[in-house]
Amino acid sequence: VTGSSQGTVVQLGCSLFVDAGVQLSPDFAERATRWANSSLLQTNLTDTNTTHIQEWITTDLADGDVRGMTLESTGSSLSQVTLVSTLYFRSMWQKKFSLMDSQMLPFTTPEGLTLKVPTMHHTAEVNYGQFQTAALEAFSVVELPYLGEKLSMFLVLPSHKRTPLSQIESHLSAKTITLWANSLKRTKMDIFLPRFGIQSFFDLKTALSALGIRDAFDPITANFKGISEQDSLYISEAIHKAEIEVTEDGTKASGATAMVLLKRSRTPIFKADRPFTFFLRQANTGSVLFIG
Template sequence: LTMLPIFFFILSACCLTERNCISYDELKELKTEFAINLYQHLSEAENRTNLVVSPASVAISLELLQFGARGNTFTELQNALGYNIHDQSVEDFLHSVYKGVTQSSQGTVVQLACSFFIDAGVELSPTFTAHAARWANSSLQQTNFTDPNRTAAQVQEWLTDNLGDGDVHGMLLESAESPRSHVALVSTMYFKSTWQKKFSFVDTQMLPFTTAEGSTLKVATMHHTVEVNYGQFQTAALENFSVVELPYLGEKLSMFLVLPSHKRTSLSQIESHLSAKTITLWASSLKRTKVDIFLPRFSVHSIFDLKTVFSALGIRDAFDPISADFRGISEQDSLYISEAIHKAEIEITEDGTKASGSTAMVLLKRSRTPTFKADRPFTFFLRQANTGNM
């Protein structure tokens, strides 16, 4: 399945104490906005139809970089994420977030991981090393950037260990021609869960799917009729679309699917209205409804270097051998980020999901029993039910 524009992200959060609930609400919105911005910039930069990304694991990498950044390098990282990792309430909050999201339950497994590959011989700050050891599932790896092939092999091995597969040999890992030491930033996400109500294999059939370019192809399409949370919406530009929530086992996590109501409405027209506030509105406005659901069975794998996207998000000094200031990582060695590799993958089947990624809206009244038929480009995201975070 090669013509299905999709994206994927997963974040979660929980309120630590009553006094931190304001920080919780603010961080929830900031992290959702970061997820949306990352996806939109990545979608533009990659210029391809199939896309899967996990902003959660990318955010972990940038948060860890904040611990080691100074000056304008730090400011750019803070502005991109929207929060200061040195704020103790933020740090405590995020520790709780990542502890909660990686706890497996009822067949659901979530693993976020990031690793810094740093030139061998660099004398690391003990404080930064301590932060890396306790920050989500982070690690520091020593390598030799004068041998790009060996470095690529190390990154490949780390990806395989954390995700199962991931070929980085097509990426241009820079050799150490600069007198400054290199850091390669690598992040992954793995997710696997089972639908609360599985699709029946016997109901899966080959049905037409219309691509964004207008061509039609036959794809394996799952189907069932089930009572779920569902809503029909309209943007300020009078573009209609539907949203359906498919819960996973335990109902702590759900997949939300967003589909333009008319084939003449492009997915990009709906995605242009994505924001933390609109997603919260969608989720709170859905009603329990019996829906005929048709959903393609698909698998998407993405691996890319995020340098261009980070630059679009305002993170520039970190990648500049002259301007980068990571004295919090090493006082003795001048460091800069030479690579920012991210890999994510997702597989949607009858059993469930396996993944390794202020515009006004009005709710429309339903006129009949709805059919949610994803036979054209659609968007989806994962959202944790008890927190509302994505």
């Protein structure tokens, strides 16, 4: 599923890889090929050296623009079915940061270590707000729109250096994100943002098991008769990997607490010189595509 608008590309890819020895239910095979424009591919999954999945990621997604995106797996010679879902995002800022204004500035890590990092800067009129949690921990939110203004990056920064980012992150929810987005006001301000890139790898098996999805991972209790009559199918692993890169030009990426809007006391400077949270949000649906 691809969406492109004024230099913005959002692409979702889905593929189901099935070992050649697995006999699929005809009904499931038909449904799988229709689901989210996905593809159903048979390959030799029992060969741990097979590169078909990685080849699909690097050639089918974003016209091969994710050359560095690799999906590590602990797959074994017992693998029979692998579902791969990928989301790709690339866009330019509505107002680019000037490369000439970037400089090496201090950034304080969560451990208290101060490093000099490449930091982007520009002065722009953006949506901005100051909030506080029920525990009176103050923080700022700024919205940096991408070209076309259908998607934006939101940056969340504790107002005081003594406030751990975790105290703000604990309040993150779809409801609070919508509240923040609807409460921001147009403000002309100086923005300092580190140039950064992040790679994250998640074991979804642990997360899904915590949500109560356990039988699917159990070789004894798993029941996938709707996929195949073979009684040995179960999910051995569920993994997710995300990558994001933020530069002067834009972004490339491959995831009941009271909030009170505070009055501004002066012309604000948003300086992300310490840990902050970001998320990419679609304006018309409120969907969060990436968060970190």
